[in-house]
Amino acid sequence: MQKSFYRTYAHLALLAANIIYGLNFTIAKAVMPLWIKPLALVSFRSIITASLFWLTSFFFPYEKVSKRDLFYLFGCSFLGVVINQILFLAGLALTTPINSSIIMAINPVAAFVFAAIILREKISLVRGAGLAVGLSGILLLILHEGRPDLSSTTFVGNIFTLINTLSWALFTVLIKKMLEKYKPVTVMKWVFTFGMLTNIPAGYREWSTMDWTSIPFHAWTGIG
Secondary structure (H helix, E strand, C coil): CCCHHHHHHHHHHHHHHHHHHHHHHHHHHHCCCCCCCHHHHHHHHHHHHHHHHHHHCCCCCCCCHHHHHHHHHHHHHHHHHHHHHHHHHHHHHHHHHHHHHHCCCHHHHHHHHHHHCCCCCCCCCHHHHHHHHHHHHHHHHHHCCCCCCCEEEEEEHHEEEEEHHHHHHHHHHHHHHHCCCCCCHHHHHHHHHHHHHHHHHHHHHHHHHHCCHHHHHHHHHHCC
């Protein structure tokens, strides 16, 4: 009974995360690059997120992370925070939300393949059927709900989004090892801390040239 409850809770958490992530396409596109530059937004998000995870961690028992695992988490942060955040927002700034969402929809396929190769997860009939249903939804989106713009002006953005998708899929597979060893807050605290230390230098130029006082309230709402 308890195992069933936690499984349901996990599925609902993943559903909520994906709904939020889906909204993120339109919201981020509304504020970039008019009100905030992509790399400046990456830096801003990394600082706020790392701070919130450190603050949250004070309400949980302290967990000491070994040096070896810290190096591992640094590598994971490069995939899940640095490459993922930079190329997602930079790609979205150069392409359309429809293009970006369709390309990102291949994430389950990539994660499925990485899990089979790295974690040796078996490709069962149930998982194969679930993947087929997901791919069917992507196909329906492409054919009926939106027509992706494949013009040359969005080509670079599409490539950025594709690399971001593959990077995030690999991150979700590799980070599982740490999530089985430490609490999620501990893992994400270090992942975003390492990501922040890398993203701040990457976004410094755009950050320093922006006029932050000119950003209107509604744009701050979108950024928030």
